Amino acid sequence: xxxxxxLLVALLTITGLVVETSILGEAxxxxxxxxxxxxxxVALAMGEGPALGAGFGFTAGLATDLLTGLPAGLTxxxxxxxxxxxxxxxxxxxxxxxxxxxxxxxxxxxGGVLLYGGISLLVGQEATGGSxxxxxxxxxxxxSALLTPFLYPLVRGLGARLRPASALR
Amino acid sequence: xxxxxxxxxxxxLLVALLLSAALVLVTIDFRTKGEGPLDAIGRGIMAxxxxxxxxxxxxxxxxxxxxxxxxxxxxxxxEISRLQRQNALLEQREHQVGDIARENDDLRRLLGLGKRLxxxxxxxxxxxxxxxxxxxxxxxxxxxxxxxRKDMPVVAGAGLVGRVVETAGRSARVLLLIDPSSxxxxxxxxxxxxxxxxxxxxxxxxxxxxDPEAAVKLADEVVTSGYQGGVYPAGIPIGTxxxxxxxxxxxxxxxxxxxxxxxxxxxxLLVITGERTTR
Numbered sequence: 400x401x402x403x404x405x406l407l408v409a410l411l412t413i414t415g416l417v418v419e420t421s422i423l424g425e426a427x428x429x430x431x432x433x434x435x436x437x438x439x440x441v442a443l444a445m446g447e448g449p450a451l452g453a454g455f456g457f458t459a460g461l462a463t464d465l466l467t468g469l470p471a472g473l474t475x476x477x478x479x480x481x482x483x484x485x486x487x488x489x490x491x492x493x494x495x496x497x498x499x500x501x502x503x504x505x506x507x508x509x510g511g512v513l514l515y516g517g518i519s520l521l522v523g524q525e526a527t528g529g530s531x532x533x534x535x536x537x538x539x540x541x542x543s544a545l546l547t548p549f550l551y552p553l554v555r556g557l558g559a560r561l562r563p564a565s566a567l568r
Numbered sequence: 569x570x571x572x573x574x575x576x577x578x579x580x581l582l583v584a585l586l587l588s589a590a591l592v593l594v595t596i597d598f599r600t601k602g603e604g605p606l607d608a609i610g611r612g613i614m615a616x617x618x619x620x621x622x623x624x625x626x627x628x629x630x631x632x633x634x635x636x637x638x639x640x641x642x643x644x645x646x647e648i649s650r651l652q653r654q655n656a657l658l659e660q661r662e663h664q665v666g667d668i669a670r671e672n673d674d675l676r677r678l679l680g681l682g683k684r685l686x687x688x689x690x691x692x693x694x695x696x697x698x699x700x701x702x703x704x705x706x707x708x709x710x711x712x713x714x715x716x717r718k719d720m721p722v723v724a725g726a727g728l729v730g731r732v733v734e735t736a737g738r739s740a741r742v743l744l745l746i747d748p749s750s751x752x753x754x755x756x757x758x759x760x761x762x763x764x765x766x767x768x769x770x771x772x773x774x775x776x777x778x779d780p781e782a783a784v785k786l787a788d789e790v791v792t793s794g795y796q797g798g799v800y801p802a803g804i805p806i807g808t809x810x811x812x813x814x815x816x817x818x819x820x821x822x823x824x825x826x827x828x829x830x831x832x833x834x835x836x837l838l839v840i841t842g843e844r845t846t847r
Contacts, residue, residue, distance in 0.1 A: 413616070413617070413620070416613075416617055416699060417617060417620045417621055417624055417696075418624070419699045420617070420621055420696035420697055420698065420699050420707065421621045421624045421625040421695065422624060422625075424696050425697060425832065425833070427832070432697070432699075432700075432701050434701070436699070448579075449579050449583070450575075450578070450579040450582055453579070453582060453583045453586055454582065454586070457586040457589075457590065460590075461590070461593070462613060463699045463700060464593075465606060465609055465610035465613050466610060466613055466614065466617065466698070466699055466741075467698055467699065467700045467703045467705065468703060468705070468733055468734070468741070468743065468749070469700055469702060469703050470597050470598060471593045471594065471596075471597040471606045471610075472590040472591065472592075472593035472594035472597060473594060474700070475586075475590040475593065476587060476590045476591070476594075479586045479587055479590065480583075480587070483583045486579075512701070515702070516702075519702065522594065522598075524702075535701060539701065
């Protein structure tokens with residue numbers, strides 16, 4: 400049944416990249432583009448668990464890295480950690496509220512952008528630093544929370560539809 | 569034995585493997601920057617994504633414009649005011665352009681430089697923007713099969729946009745002038761003072777003049793300086809001086825340039841493919 404997971408990851412990665420770079424590419428919030436693939440990583444991690452969250456995060460992050468001139472692997476590291484952390488955190492929540500997805504998307508995007516900025520600085524990249532990075536992370540987090548009601552159910556629905564009986568959660 | 573392969577452990581093992589793989593990729597990418605196997609994979613992804621971007625941006629442009637307009641509403645008022653001021657400035661300039669163009673033509677004929685800036689170009693349409701917030705790039709619908717090569721300069725009607733950094737068959741990636749890793753040799757049009765201009769992740773460009781005592785004032789025009797073996801031909805308009813930093817006793821003088829090109833609404837671009845061979 401691994402093909403269902405592979406299909407899900409490939410479908411979401413390609414769709415996410417195309418939508419992120421074309422339709423939503425110019426729809427910036429205070430100069431910040433939406434982090435659609437990160438949003439998808441969080442949605443999958445919440446619905447399908449930390450294993451798929453980390454796996455999709457790695458694939459989506461690597462695809463993003465390879466499509467930019469930024470060092471390959473940095474976004475993959477960031478999204479893998481976010482996918483795993485969100486999946487683990489979600490498993491601890493016994494009574495989820497309606498606000499949980501938006502709150503989780505906000506927190507995960509904020510953490511993800513700050514983590515990426517930190518790793519970039521560690522490897523000597525000219526990433527936005529200091530207060531500009533924090534502002535940028537906050538804007539990206541707000542954007543993710545705003546997009547959650549539209550995109551989260553779609554990704555969760557697709558994840559459930561392509562869930563094998565023996566899914567690793 | 570069962571405990572070793574229980575689900576939380578397997579998940580942790582998977583995450584450890586993925587992170588290790590990512591670290592290996594970072595190392596490979598740093599060592600083979602620009603011509604390694606990862607760049608070939610990147611070109612492969614661009615070749616797959618490019619036509620999809622083209623189709624989607626064609627079909628769903630109104631939807632994209634709706635989203636873009638929706639998120640830009642708060643800044644529209646300021647934008648209208650800025651455009652009104654710019655319009656007044658352009659009207660004033662229009663009166664000067666005819667005379668300058670005629671004078672310029674005469675000088676070019678005299679100096680035999682007419683053909684030097686007679687560049688061959690290819691029109692390209694922007695199909696998408698880079699996915700990362702830490703890099704400023706756009707994708708265009710022309711690639712290596714259209715004669716587009718790495719490092720070719722890209723301009724819009726208003727001035728310099730950037731340069732091609734990656735090509736696939738039918739698409740290419742353009743690094744914008746506003747990206748922090750972008751650097752251009754530039755000069756002041758008024759007195760020829762030269763320096764290096766670089767992006768600063770904002771709406772203004774950082775311009776370090778080589779001469780710390782260089783005479784520079786607000787609204788001075790900045791153009792590419794061009795030099796033997798450089799990427800950009802000389803004389804391409806870049807922008808105007810928007811902010812002056814006080815002299816600090818350093819070896820260069822820093823000023824800030826507002827680009828002529830609006831990088832938030834790029835549509836059709838010209839890729840400079842080379843000088844004409846008709847001379």
